[in-house]
Amino acid sequence: MTADSPHRTGAGAQEPVGDLVQRASQQLSQLVRDEMRLAQAEMTEKGKRFGKGGGLFGGAGLVGVLTLQALVVTVIAALSLTMxxxxxxxxxxxxxxxxxxxxxxxxxxxxxxxxxxxxxxxxxxxxxxxxxxxxxxxx
CATH class of the missing domain: 1.20.5 (Single alpha-helices involved in coiled-coils or other helix-helix interfaces)
Known part of the structure; x- marks a missing residue:
């Protein structure tokens, strides 16, 4: 085999280009799958936080309505001191x-x-x- 042959043997052996491309493709596919799993886990966590935040906003809205009702009753009670x-x-x-x-x-x-x-x-x-x-x- 010549020095520029794609197939070398011995200590300085290099893999054929086809094998390198195949391995790179597999590694890239694995990397994309791992990144997708990571993104899915991250979005799941964010979804849970959005759900909790939405629930807390809903609770705050309910308590705000109750607060306004109490304020109305307070105004009525204050006016009732003079009428x-x-x-x-x-x-x-x-x-x-x-x-x-x-x-x-x-x-x-x-x-x-x-x-x-x-x-x-x-x-x-x-x-x-x-x-x-x-x-x-x-x-």
Whole structure:
């Protein structure tokens, strides 16, 4: 065998290129599989944390609603020191109803501005681009 032969024997032996490519391919496949397992484990851990975080946010929302209810009762109790309890409750209920109506009207206005749920400006821009391309293609 010559010095530049792909198959050498002895202490300085090199593997054939095909064997090296095959081994590199196997190692790369194993590396990709290992990385995928690692990514899956990481995403599982993150998913658990997101679940716990979501549960805690939900609990905080519930406690926040209970806190607001306690605040409403406190306001009614404070007003009842100067007027009848029923009148204090009626005043607080009226204020809350007015806030609710205002928020609903503002919400409806915002939804109206968002309708229809299509990217109109982008669609108009694409139509203009298509028309310009057609015009240049006809020249």
């Amino acid at each position: 009848d309890v029923w009148l204090a409750a009626l005043i607080v209920t009226g204020v809350l109803a007015a806030i609710t109506a205002l928020m609903a009207a503002l919400g409806k206005q915002q939804v109206g501005k968002a309708s229809p749920p299509t990217p109109e400006r982008t669609m108009d821009s694409v139509k203009a681009d298509v028309a310009e391309v057609k015009e240049k293609a006809q020249r």
